[in-house]
Amino acid sequence: MIRHTVSFSLVHPAGSDAEADFLSTGARTLSAIPGVEDFVVSRQVSPKSDHAFQFAMSFADQAAYDAYDAHPDHRGFVASRWAAEVSSFQELDLVPLAPG
Amino acid sequence: MIRHTVSFSLVHPAGSDAEADFLSTGARTLSAIPGVEDFVVSRQVSPKSDHAFQFAMSFADQAAYDAYDAHPDHRGFVASRWAAEVSSFQELDLVPLAPG
Numbered sequence: 001m002i003r004h005t006v007s008f009s010l011v012h013p014a015g016s017d018a019e020a021d022f023l024s025t026g027a028r029t030l031s032a033i034p035g036v037e038d039f040v041v042s043r044q045v046s047p048k049s050d051h052a053f054q055f056a057m058s059f060a061d062q063a064a065y066d067a068y069d070a071h072p073d074h075r076g077f078v079a080s081r082w083a084a085e086v087s088s089f090q091e092l093d094l095v096p097l098a099p100g
Numbered sequence: 101m102i103r104h105t106v107s108f109s110l111v112h113p114a115g116s117d118a119e120a121d122f123l124s125t126g127a128r129t130l131s132a133i134p135g136v137e138d139f140v141v142s143r144q145v146s147p148k149s150d151h152a153f154q155f156a157m158s159f160a161d162q163a164a165y166d167a168y169d170a171h172p173d174h175r176g177f178v179a180s181r182w183a184a185e186v187s188s189f190q191e192l193d194l195v196p197l198a199p200g
Binding site for chain 1: 102103104107123140141142143144145146148149151154156190191192193194195196197
């Protein structure tokens with residue numbers, strides 16, 4: 001299992017319609033792509049980061065992740081929305097370790 | 101619910117006993133503090149981040165988070181291990197948004 005997360009900030013004013021539309025369109029578009037599991041949109045509230053939101057999703061394996069990455073709906077969202085509306089971001093790919 | 105995550109890198113060589121000891125001691129110490137739920141240690145594998153690991157945990161509310169932050173076992177781990185063995189880190193605090 002791979003948990004893919006990206007924290008980000010938007011160019012839009014906090015609380016704006018444009019902000020809400022980006023979040024809802026992103027969630028609807030990305031969560032519908034085959035292989036995406038447990039899609040969560042969160043507000044990032046720590047003052048130790050300047051990011052305001054996070055998208056998080058899980059993939060069963062690298063093949064599912066690769067298929068998502070290459071999917072035209074993912075590529076389209078990145079090209080049409082992400083590139084213009086996100087001011088900064090950080091991706092992480094997390095593979096849980098067995099307790100030990 | 102607040103999901104608290106910290107991604108980090110260690111000063112220790114990858115695969116070393118010191119690395120394994122830091123991860124296991126951190127997990128054992130922090131996950132036992134009252135109010136800590138769903139503690140997960142992950143390997144961070146994206147080349148888009150230079151962090152190698154992540155600790156993640158959930159708190160029911162801000163009061164539980166504050167109690168963890170002030171707990172002597174947390175403060176002790178930070179002072180005795182984290183400060184000397186972690187080379188870089190980034191904290192996030194994530195509050196899931198209702199689907200919409």
